[in-house]
Amino acid sequence: MKINxxxxxxxxxxxxxxxxxxxxxxxWHNVRGIVVDEIGRPIATATxxxxxxxxxxxxxxxxxxxxxxxxxxxxxxxxxxxxxEQPSLVSQKLxxxxxxxxxxxxxxxxxxNKAAQH
Numbered sequence: 001m002k003i004n005x006x007x008x009x010x011x012x013x014x015x016x017x018x019x020x021x022x023x024x025x026x027x028w029h030n031v032r033g034i035v036v037d038e039i040g041r042p043i044a045t046a047t048x049x050x051x052x053x054x055x056x057x058x059x060x061x062x063x064x065x066x067x068x069x070x071x072x073x074x075x076x077x078x079x080x081x082x083x084x085e086q087p088s089l090v091s092q093k094l095x096x097x098x099x100x101x102x103x104x105x106x107x108x109x110x111x112x113n114k115a116a117q118h
Contacts, residue, residue, distance in 0.1 A: 027077040031096060032070035033107035035063045035084045042067025043111055046086045050096070053079040076105070084109040 035046040048069045050059045063069045063084070074080065080096040091109035 027075055028073045029076050030070065030072060030104040031074045031076075031082070031107070032068070032104060033082075033109060034067045035069065035091065035109045035111060036067055037089075037111055043084075043086060043089075046084045046089075046109075046111060048082065048084045048109065050074070051081045051083075053081075074105075082107060082109070084111060086111060088114055090114050 031050070033048075035043045035048060037043055042063070042065075044063055044065045044067060046063045046067070046069075048061050048063065048071075049057050050071055051057050058080070059071055061069050061071060069084075074096065076096055076098050079098070081093050082096055083093040084091040089111040091111050094107060094109065096107075097105060
């Protein structure tokens with residue numbers, strides 16, 4: 001009897017730990033995307049920034065030849081903003097969606113002339 005109660009307790013503990021770990025991981029997403037110009041052409045070597053709610057730049061990366069970027073895993077339980085720049089060009093600032101799922105976040109940033117935005 002004691003062995004069955006012990007085995008049940010261990011199984012219950014492992015199940016609770018697995019559920020908690022699964023819930024925690026579901027807030028973490030690979031944040032990636034593409035930077036394009038106004039007619040949809042990919043932009044290479046654009047700098048993409050990830051900022052926190054206080055406006056502090058946390059990470060930056062550059063797009064590859066196909067305009068693609070990736071920040072790797074980001075905890076989307078926090079508020080972030082993402083945007084891209086290149087000399088004389090800037091994209092819209094997008095909030096990183098606060099979602100709880102197992103899917104990656106794919107974002108599209110469109111670069112436009114800085115002067116046209118003012």
